[in-house]
Amino acid sequence: MEYINNSIYxxxxxxxxxxxxxxxxxxxxxxxKFMSLKDLDLTYDKDAITYLKNKYxxxxxxxxxxxxxxxxxxxxxxKNEKLNKLVEIKKDLLDKNLISTNNFLNKQIVIYGYDxxxxxxxxxxxxxxxxxxxxxxxxxxxxxxxxxxxxxxxVSNKILDLINSSxxxxxxxxxxxxxxxxxxxxxxxxxxxxxxxxxxxNIYDTVIVSDFISYLNDNSIDESLEFIKNKYDLDNENxxxxxxxxxxxxxxxxxxxxDLFIYDLKHTSNNNDILENxxxxxxxxxNIIDEDEYVFLMSFNLSSIPIIYxxxxxxxxxxxxxxxxETSKELNKIEKENIINIIKSIKNLTITxxxxxxxxxxxxxxxxxxxxxxIIHEKVINKYSNKMNYIKLSNKLDNLIKYNEKDNDLDILxxxxxxxxxxxxxxxxxxxxxxxxxxxxxxxxxxSYSTMDKYxxxxxxxYLECILNLSKDDRTIFMDIGNIFHNVLSKAFNDNFDFETExxxxxxxxxxxxxxxxxxxLKEELKFIIETIKYQNTFSSLDKSEYEKGLFINKEGNVKLxxxxxxxxxxxxxxxxxxxxxxxxYKTGNPDINLNNSIYGLDMQLPVYLYLAKNTIKNAxxxxxxxxxxxNNEIDKKSGKTYESLKKENLxxxxxxxxxxxxxxxxxxxxxxSKVIKSMNTTSKGFGPYAKVLDDSMMEKLEEVVxxxxxxxxxGILDADFxxxxxxxxxxxxxxxxxxxxxxxxxKNEDLIYLDKHTNLDFLKGGK
Numbered sequence: 001m002e003y004i005n006n007s008i009y010x011x012x013x014x015x016x017x018x019x020x021x022x023x024x025x026x027x028x029x030x031x032x033k034f035m036s037l038k039d040l041d042l043t044y045d046k047d048a049i050t051y052l053k054n055k056y057x058x059x060x061x062x063x064x065x066x067x068x069x070x071x072x073x074x075x076x077x078x079k080n081e082k083l084n085k086l087v088e089i090k091k092d093l094l095d096k097n098l099i100s101t102n103n104f105l106n107k108q109i110v111i112y113g114y115d116x117x118x119x120x121x122x123x124x125x126x127x128x129x130x131x132x133x134x135x136x137x138x139x140x141x142x143x144x145x146x147x148x149x150x151x152x153x154x155v156s157n158k159i160l161d162l163i164n165s166s167x168x169x170x171x172x173x174x175x176x177x178x179x180x181x182x183x184x185x186x187x188x189x190x191x192x193x194x195x196x197x198x199x200x201x202n203i204y205d206t207v208i209v210s211d212f213i214s215y216l217n218d219n220s221i222d223e224s225l226e227f228i229k230n231k232y233d234l235d236n237e238n239x240x241x242x243x244x245x246x247x248x249x250x251x252x253x254x255x256x257x258x259d260l261f262i263y264d265l266k267h268t269s270n271n272n273d274i275l276e277n278x279x280x281x282x283x284x285x286x287n288i289i290d291e292d293e294y295v296f297l298m299s300f301n302l303s304s305i306p307i308i309y310x311x312x313x314x315x316x317x318x319x320x321x322x323x324x325x326e327t328s329k330e331l332n333k334i335e336k337e338n339i340i341n342i343i344k345s346i347k348n349l350t351i352t353x354x355x356x357x358x359x360x361x362x363x364x365x366x367x368x369x370x371x372x373x374x375i376i377h378e379k380v381i382n383k384y385s386n387k388m389n390y391i392k393l394s395n396k397l398d399n400l401i402k403y404n405e406k407d408n409d410l411d412i413l414x415x416x417x418x419x420x421x422x423x424x425x426x427x428x429x430x431x432x433x434x435x436x437x438x439x440x441x442x443x444x445x446x447x448s449y450s451t452m453d454k455y456x457x458x459x460x461x462x463y464l465e466c467i468l469n470l471s472k473d474d475r476t477i478f479m480d481i482g483n484i485f486h487n488v489l490s491k492a493f494n495d496n497f498d499f500e501t502e503x504x505x506x507x508x509x510x511x512x513x514x515x516x517x518x519x520x521x522l523k524e525e526l527k528f529i530i531e532t533i534k535y536q537n538t539f540s541s542l543d544k545s546e547y548e549k550g551l552f553i554n555k556e557g558n559v560k561l562x563x564x565x566x567x568x569x570x571x572x573x574x575x576x577x578x579x580x581x582x583x584x585x586y587k588t589g590n591p592d593i594n595l596n597n598s599i600y601g602l603d604m605q606l607p608v609y610l611y612l613a614k615n616t617i618k619n620a621x622x623x624x625x626x627x628x629x630x631x632n633n634e635i636d637k638k639s640g641k642t643y644e645s646l647k648k649e650n651l652x653x654x655x656x657x658x659x660x661x662x663x664x665x666x667x668x669x670x671x672x673x674s675k676v677i678k679s680m681n682t683t684s685k686g687f688g689p690y691a692k693v694l695d696d697s698m699m700e701k702l703e704e705v706v707x708x709x710x711x712x713x714x715x716g717i718l719d720a721d722f723x724x725x726x727x728x729x730x731x732x733x734x735x736x737x738x739x740x741x742x743x744x745x746x747x748k749n750e751d752l753i754y755l756d757k758h759t760n761l762d763f764l765k766g767g768k
Contacts (some may be wrong), residue, residue, distance in 0.1 A: 195278035456601030626655030730757025
């Protein structure tokens, strides 16, 4: 192709790369600017989105619909409400210099690579050179497959045939892939060791971004960026890529808008892991396919190709006629003609389609008949993957045994793979390579109370949930309420606290009418809780408090080890020798504290907080470790007690206190008949029979137990010790009752670990 100097080339992005490579081979230097058709539209910056969103109370997506349609209207009266609304918005944005048009500086404009130029662009592109694509007349067959898996397996084998015949893998492309294909292709191509760039992940779904947004709720942007820098190793390529993407998005704003920021994160691809020398997913439309390139056009099904346009856009067909832009009927005609021309023009094209997926049935594209394609029902012959053949053999054996259906290929597969261990099931976890585990963890391992509890509950459960991240917590209104209560209580005792502001700011989810009614009732409950806690605080001489306090301890190991915990409330008082402190964790359920399982590494939340406080706060003297119920369930009626007094009783702290009475009085001066600590009182013989107290030696022993369990958990995880080992304590299965992974582990009786039940903290008193 001959190039025109001092010109603007309007080309699709996937063709730009090819042109640049060709220009590099030229002897002459060209002054050429590249643009796409999209770049010719009205341009706007992020302020325009924020302005529309705020002025008209819109979601980001709706504001973008307006911005993407105002280009079609002129500043005039259309006698149409919707079009006049667009005119109003366009005029407003022009007046505020929030949108602008492009100036082409009288350069020659060349349009190349597009199958069709929409009429809209003819309004201002009066003088341009349109280089039409060559249309050939290649004839192609269509391969029909019963299901999507056969279709993908066929393509896999054909790709390997090409590679084995010395075709460069970078010359092999796949087109027309929708969401139904992504996971099956990733899985099946992996069985064939075919590298492919097919991921559609965005950075919003990453842990780094999730942590950044959570921290940003209560902190500045700079503080949140610093938090990410400290928490994550930015020498790691992927971490650094995501971090820089966050900064790039932030730098695109003149003024920060959280809704827009989240939208941009969701629409920013996490494509740092693009593979070199791999199969590329392409769009066959607005593309130039070279004669030495091979394309697999998959999913050649009705509605998939060609696309069928319907009269359901923001602008209706009648409104499009007023604006002289293509209606859905016109678009369908254009789409059909373009696809036919594209198919005829690709030399090395393989067309495939399926009749069903596990979830739906499909019809072939009407173009199969219109182009008189020869339909081939080719049997899939796997020549390259033993793993795939083992899977197919297992499926065919299943059908034979369960349904008495014998497949024609069963005999040959069984004779070839007679060593298959069919119906010989072993549920044991066979382990993973430790170095692979370290790489997977990015040579960092973080543990908290909750993750350590999972490890000791059943190490295989920990592996599934915390290493493979299989857990998916379904968000509920009750979880959201818990977050609201925790968030408000973390600020309720600060100066200048405003209840209404903090309560409303804590609601970051959509509400139904039922939710609103429920929240209004709980709003009053939360006010009562705050007032009751203020009353409880009057009995304490601890004069300082911190909320959502993060404590961290680093450990030595083969990887970077960190143990961490976030304490809801830490009350303390400092003198020259000691820091007297109390640990309180809020609970929205029924708090039940029992330290007896700590010896097994279970139910250790408060002991863990005790350990963290003693080992991170200078000269710490812990006066008590408590849980506090902040959301009451039904309250049982008691004779002589008012409803309000019963509610206050339920807000008493549940936990263990120091047995040193002079120190305890620092926290609760009325501990002899406490209004703060549940069951705390004294008699002439000392503490009452139901008071839960620990002396200094017991607290020290509890710290030792925690440290031992932390060290052993780190060691076990780094040794990749993820056996199926649920715990049965005193005859009761502690681990499996509510486990989400029962259908994964297939535990056997011999997997169960039977433990003695402790009832009186004997292991803290020198007992076994």
